[in-house]
Amino acid sequence: MMQSNLLLIALVLPLLAVPGILLARQRPNLREAISLLTGVALFIVNLFLYRLGEGGVVLVEILPRLAISLELQPLGLLFGLVASALWPITTLYAIGYMRGHGEDNQTRFYVFFAVAIAAVMGLAYAGNLFTLFVFYEIVTFSTYPLVTHAGTEKALKGGRTYLSLLLGTSIVFFIPAMIGTWFFAGTLEFQPGGVFGDEVSPLVLSVLLVLFAFGIGKAALMPFHRWLPAAMVAPTPVSALLHAVAVVKAGVFSVVTVVVYIFGIDTVAKLPITPFLVYLASASILLASLVAMRQDNFKSRLAYSTVSQLGYITLGAFLASQAAIAGSLLHIVMHAFGKITLFFCAGAIYVAHHKSQVSEFDGMGRVMPVTFIAFTLGALSIIGLPPLGGVWSKWFLMMGALDSGYIVVLAVLSISSLLNIVYLLEIPPRAFLKPAPEGATLQEARSSSVLAMVITALMCIALFVYGGDLYDFIRSARLT
């Protein structure tokens, strides 16, 4: 009983903030306080859910065997915890950013932010594929106004790409995959080990898996990744939370969930299509890294880096072994904290000094030392070097690749780490060693923004230390 109530609270709590935010629109301090407090409360709710363990609730049954229902399971809990932990931190950051930047329509911004988080909660705790799909779409719709926040022609154009690719893939691939699953399996309920009986032919399963892989466009598997760079027109806090954590992680989380709870990892490992998908994800990792190297715009570079890193998680899902799934789930966490730090830095540099191109960062480390130290930590975690959290996920992904016998993937992961070093670690020396721009004095972004990025950077270190506990938690999940 307790769990089902708490699950509902986790879903509704961010929505409850909406009327509060609207009512307090004339008083920015109160408005932001509501966002912040709701965020903290939501995180606490998620912690309670962690304590309580499994349970579920059916909200409404639309057709027989087709219901909107919530179910608490370790995978979703992990995602829910990450998203809800980073929401208040991002809000903290956004306060500094939005005010420092003098953005319009801030109330609308916070409202849709809250709605998006509510949808992410629903997605994390979805009890079946249909529920997951519904919240997946709500995430898309609720983040559209955030992407087009600026309202300029460029923002609208980016928003159009964003919406048409995300909705397009989900209508053309995801829906038929879902209806096909219902047609062949007779259910959409998540079950460890999958829902399909033995009589469904591998060919059908392969087709469905491909449809899912492309239909879940938020996972940004190439060639359907264009929406992510397009979404970078959004204000940086949006890019930080939504396009490094909530939205893209919703995508890869959905992929992992589908592999684990709809197909079953043993089934996926045996499908004839799986090697193809593994290589596709590998190609996505390498190609996106190569593109990232060529981006001078800092946020674009980060966006392509995200496409590449999402490839890791998708890759782990398709490798379909215990270790690889663990690596994927760990990477959801590690990449979240690492990449959000990088985006926080990008926003801070932009607000404080209006620099958005990497080539303009010469000597900026002397002007914004905290920002660039945080950046270095985040970058090291993304690359996967100790003593930062990112090392663990790469470790388990490599183990998983070995388990499944994909030697090539090992090479891909190593090369990708090298590419990461090239395009991310190019920046700290440039910032710290080159002379500072003339006339520049020591000037960081607003204190709340700096505080946010310090927290996330320190979390990257903490995740290295507590990586083992996280792994144990993931191992507690019943995957087969």
Place this chain on the structure above:
Amino acid sequence: MLNHFAVLQVVVPLLAAPACLILERARAAWLFACLACLLSLGISIVLFMQVQASGPISYALGGWDAPWGIEYRIDALSSFVLLLINLVAVAVVIAANSSLAAELPEPRHSPFYVLLLLCLAGLLGIVATGDVFNVFVFLEISSLATYALVALGRDRRALFAAYQYLIVGTIGATFFLIGIGFLYSLTGTLNMADLAQRLPGLEEKRLVAAAFGFIVIGIAMKLALFPLHGWLPDAYTHAPSMATAFLAASATKVALYLFIRMYFDVLGHEAVNALFPVGTLFLVLGSAAVLLASLAAIRQDNVKRIFALSSVGQIGYLVIGVGLSSALGLQAALLHLFNHALIKAALFIAVAAVICRVGGSRLEDFRGLGRAMPWTMGALVIGALSLIGVPLTAGFVSKWFLVLAAMEAGMWPLVALVLIGSFIALFYVWRIVEVAYFQQREAVAVGEAPLMLLIPLWVMALANLYFGIDTSLTVGGSEQAANFLMGGRP
């Protein structure tokens, strides 16, 4: 009294129409029309419950039993459709007063109600009757009323649109009549149940095929089935907004009802398909309608016309469901018949509300309305989401069944087509949303629509959500009707 309800369903609006004419004052006519429609809705509810409780109702008009007299027959399917039409009629007629005040000079108001009631009577008659010649009579009543309704439109283009519709509609009705004539000469009866019994035993298969050909083409013209849809976009665009809302939500639905009735019930889809692969033809035409009409809708810059073309596309979905010739496909068609009526009623009433305040329905007229008319645009967005088929809206349920039916038949390209159609719908709908919410409105301030428009609008919008979540009524009702039609006759 209770056993006369089958005929009262038609008689009430039919007699209310001339009574409305006597009430010259616009407001009095409106109130009276509201009353008549509510009464008619009440009758249809009673009929629906009666059919649910004790099976089909047969009523001999004037006490003359079939096959000499005219039989009125209300079964699961017809009671479902009657209820739907009456619901739409009530919503439209309540909203009509405010909308007409903005669109038409006052002297034309009471004729509008007269025509609306006549049209309603005709449509209800087509559904209620069990006699094919009687169908023709009601078809003409509703059609003539419709031509005049379209011609009431506020500019002169409405006259041409009405004229176009008149030509096509008359040809359609004539074809239908010729088809009936063939059937009568073959069997000597006009009663549907009798026809269904006598037709399978006939030797003259070619004549039956010819009769069916005439009937199908006749109905297809009324239904605006691609490629016979030419009249629809103009008629819907230039008719008074409320007439459009009513016609879009009910007239094409009744045409489809008639089609289903003739195809499955009277002629028997298996017998017909043995003569000519009609099912395949429907699939092809329906697919073409979905694709071409939806693509055409993207390029329009008048919102009314966008939705009109979208109607042509949606009719394609309905026909695909029928063409699959399976219980599941038929159920999908019936579900979409109901859900699409709700969708288009909501959308066209929303457009009417915009015209009422802004004076036009061109895309640029919608600029900034997200802020200026939040309630109207909110309902429009709900209707649009339902049109696309987003989960938790009614539109999703019907698409779900349609895709399942296509999968059951193993027609995977059709699955893709249905989904691509949804995707295109997203595009043309999104253009409106983007203009309304992300462009600023310059110059004059615009207020929210009058309450009497908002109430029916939101009833329809909420119905779209309600029937997307609680599907027991629609799915149960359509399943029952589909099984009845498929299993009723060998």
